[in-house]
Amino acid sequence: MHAGLFVMVGGLVEMGVIERLSHIAVEATSGRPELTTMGLLGASAGLSAIVDNIPCVATMSPIVADLVQAGAGGGPAQVLWWALAFRADLGGNATAVGAAANVVVLGIAARKGTPISFWQFTKHGLIVTVVTVSRRSFLPPGVRTAGCAP
16 A cells, blocks of 8 residues: 555656645745644645555655745744644544554454444544644644644
């Protein structure tokens, strides 16, 4: 499963799609740290909900690197890397395919006679994801002070 996703990410890099997205992100945020962090939080959580978090991070890493290089992260560049790490991880809770662990649990539950459908998982997973992604109390201080979440 992961191999195919990495091939797809590699194709996006080779086609210049990731580079174009980086330029769009840098221009859209205009070096404003709070806007950059919020955009990254939303994008990484959203992407991670539909693509496993490992390829999500592989896809978003070059974009974060470009944002950091452009100075869009404001003070410490570490803030953007934390934002990507936490939200890609938490976004993976939204759907059954968002994280490999979710796929494993669904398989085990089905084998044990308690199947969980994709949509059942998503109904509950989206609630958990919205609540956890919108909270910032568990984030490191540098991320909290960057205006990541309410």
